[in-house]
Amino acid sequence: MASKGKGSRTERELVHLFNQTGTWSAIRVAGSGLTKDPNPDVLAGNKKRHLAIECKSIKGISKYLYPEEIEQIINFANKFGAEPWIAIRFNHKGWYFLKTEDLEKTKSSNLVINLKLAEEKGLKFEDIVKEGDENARTNKI
Amino acid sequence: MASKGKGSRTERELVHLFNQTGTWSAIRVAGSGLTKDPNPDVLAGNKKRHLAIECKSIKGISKYLYPEEIEQIINFANKFGAEPWIAIRFNHKGWYFLKTEDLEKTKSSNLVINLKLAEEKGLKFEDIVKEGDENARTNKI
Numbered sequence: 707m708a709s710k711g712k713g714s715r716t717e718r719e720l721v722h723l724f725n726q727t728g729t730w731s732a733i734r735v736a737g738s739g740l741t742k743d744p745n746p747d748v749l750a751g752n753k754k755r756h757l758a759i760e761c762k763s764i765k766g767i768s769k770y771l772y773p774e775e776i777e778q779i780i781n782f783a784n785k786f787g788a789e790p791w792i793a794i795r796f797n798h799k800g801w802y803f804l805k806t807e808d809l810e811k812t813k814s815s816n817l818v819i820n821l822k823l824a825e826e827k828g829l830k831f832e833d834i835v836k837e838g839d840e841n842a843r844t845n846k847i
Numbered sequence: 848m849a850s851k852g853k854g855s856r857t858e859r860e861l862v863h864l865f866n867q868t869g870t871w872s873a874i875r876v877a878g879s880g881l882t883k884d885p886n887p888d889v890l891a892g893n894k895k896r897h898l899a900i901e902c903k904s905i906k907g908i909s910k911y912l913y914p915e916e917i918e919q920i921i922n923f924a925n926k927f928g929a930e931p932w933i934a935i936r937f938n939h940k941g942w943y944f945l946k947t948e949d950l951e952k953t954k955s956s957n958l959v960i961n962l963k964l965a966e967e968k969g970l971k972f973e974d975i976v977k978e979g980d981e982n983a984r985t986n987k988i
Binding site: 729730731733734735736737738745749751752753754755756782784785786787788 | 870871872874875876877878879886890892893894895896897923925926927928929
């Protein structure tokens with residue numbers, strides 16, 4: 707189990723990134739991972755979009771996730787009216803945002819994210835915040 | 848200054864009320880009131896609406912609020928894409944939800960909520976959760 711302290715620092719970093727954009731606000735969810743309610747770690751929103759984010763940070767190249775963890779984030783997001791995302795921070799590579807359906811299944815039915823998958827299917831922070839911006843959408847090639 | 852413990856209990860009660868509806872989800876914001884970011888205490892959402900809520904609980908009949916506190920909740924809500932609300936819990940009377948513009952100004956430019964104002968202008972919990980329900984809207988007289 708990851709230390710709570712490290713998780714909180716990672717979440718704070720992500721909240722800070724969103725708040726710095728000037729057009730998004732983000733907050734850390736109190737007691738996420740501790741309560742029986744299936745809560746995400748971070749919620750971010752702007753006038754058009756709301757993101758329910760499960761935050762992960764890894765030093766290596768891959769991270770395993772339990773299917774239940776992903777189900778919970780999807781259930782919360784559906785009810786709250788938000789998009790479910792997994793945000794993963796690779797050392798020296800920064801943040802990647804993955805859709806829950808883009809995670810790879812292992813033989814033992816767990817889910818895995820690795821750097822290759824993140825680079826192929828993930829969005830960088832700059833991309834995810836631009837997606838809510840109408841100009842960015844219009845200018846998209 | 849209100850004790851943090853009591854504030855958290857009040858927030859947990861409100862989160863629980865929303866989660867019990869089956870159609871809303873709510874979370875407590877980590878470190879609200881502690882960080883320099885102008886965060887609400889609770890965020891609640893369903894598929895149609897998002898509420899940024901400042902929670903208060905009082906034993907007496909009135910509660911004073913600083914205008915800065917209200918400005919902060921409005922600013923957060925505008926950026927996050929949520930409606931700003933003040934939820935106040937009166938002993939033996941339950942929860943009332945007030946719009947920020949319905950608060951009364953005192954002579955010293957602070958803002959005040961009392962039970963009379965809450966009863967006149969506020970919504971009860973059942974009303975605020977119904978407002979996001981299309982049937983409730985349609986059936987509204």
